[in-house]
Amino acid sequence: MPAELTDILGDLVSVNHRLTRVAARAARGTESPAVWRTLSVLLSTGPIRLGDLADLSRVSQPTMTKLVGNLADRGWIKRQSDPADARVSRTVITPAGEAALVAWRTELAAALLPYFADLPASDVDTLERAVAILRDRVAATEQLDAPQHLGAPKRTVATGQVAR
Template identity: 40%
Template sequence: MQRSDVIPSIVLSAYALGRIAAQDAGNEAPAAQWRVLSLLGRQGATRVGELAAAARATQPGMTRLIGALERDGLVRRSPDPADSRAVVVETTEAGAQALASWRDEFRDTLAPRFHALDDADWAALARAAEILTAHTDPTGSTDRKDSAQ
């Protein structure tokens, strides 16, 4: 087995954890809402088209989602300082608080599934989280190694 064969397992497990957490917590908000708030939390003010591409959504679909998030007070739209014809979206304080609460809720919901892990397992998960975060940097500024086989 090649090293990179673990990547699909990580991706599928991450999706499963997200679904399980939402179901077990009774969180009925669309996953796309949390994806958008997470993206905005990581990269700051972003154009709608860039958000759509990052979230793998259509631009009209993203525009509708942003409209709903704006009505709920979770994001705000403003003119792009670099191009007054374009609009950027950013989280509001309420959006940042909702995202933090969502993360806390999902952590607390999933924690019992991991209660039997020992310190070595927690260290391995912490390191895996660091690696995944570094290699999913939306700015693309991480130093990626091409040596994984």
């Protein structure tokens, strides 16, 4: 891989983290980022075991257990039995959880709009193309890295559409 691409990808990750923080601060969000990350993972994976959810969300299993309990109490997720093993449960996002996630993303976008409203159309087109490239690459990577027992079709995080 060319060093230039390595540098660009490193900058992309760094800027993405900074942009997320700017957006959350501008939207005056009070929820933990772990809430939105967990709901995003559930939206993209479909039903998933708690350990896999913790792994994908990059938190410990005890932390995820507490987070899942809080989100279930809010009605944003639910647990369902695993059809392959009745002793195991899987976590799934509910319509209320999807609505909360969509509302949060809309709020973030609206909070960022003043920072980007003056972009020329060509830069907006570039951002749109970059998002499409990243969405495709991330979806392909998630498909390769998915635990074999998940089984559910993946949905794209941004649109909720089933990824093929």
